[in-house]
């Protein structure tokens with residue numbers, strides 16, 4: 664989808680990169696990268712910068728780039744903010760998801776033949792659906808680690824509602840003041 668926002672996150676936000684990729688958003692992340700390089704990638708590839716570094720945030724804004732300063736590292740709050748600000752969906756779409764490790768596009772498959780050489784026999788027998796990364800070849804399935812994902816997305820939805828309820832009274836106040 665060409666209209667989907669694309670992101671670049673700073674080295675302190677690796678967990679955010681993994682989440683955005685899982686939710687299907689093209690997100691680049693480097694463990695070590697100079698600020699000027701990060702700014703250049705953001706500009707060239709039209710990516711929104713997410714950062715915990717206030718200096719980097721200011722430089723980005725000064726250069727006319729889209730950027731969000733992340734104060735609170737809790738993933739639920741960050742996802743809620745990104746959903747309000749950039750419209751990211753807080754739901755997992757099995758046909759629109761990316762590799763948390765490398766940002767490659769994942770393809771969903773039920774074919775045991777396709778994955779049997781890459782995962783153990785126990786896993787092949789236990790799960791019916793797998794995702795294969797088109798870039799690095801890694802195979803994913805909804806194993807035990809998956810259990811926390813729906814609950815985190817649900818909490819992100821709740822955080823979003825909380826944020827929105829805080830925004831509304833201010834908007835009302837402004838419009839009533841304008842009406843006077």
Ligand SMILES: [Zn+2]
Pocket residue numbers: 762763764765766767796797798799800801
């Ligand atoms: Zn990959």
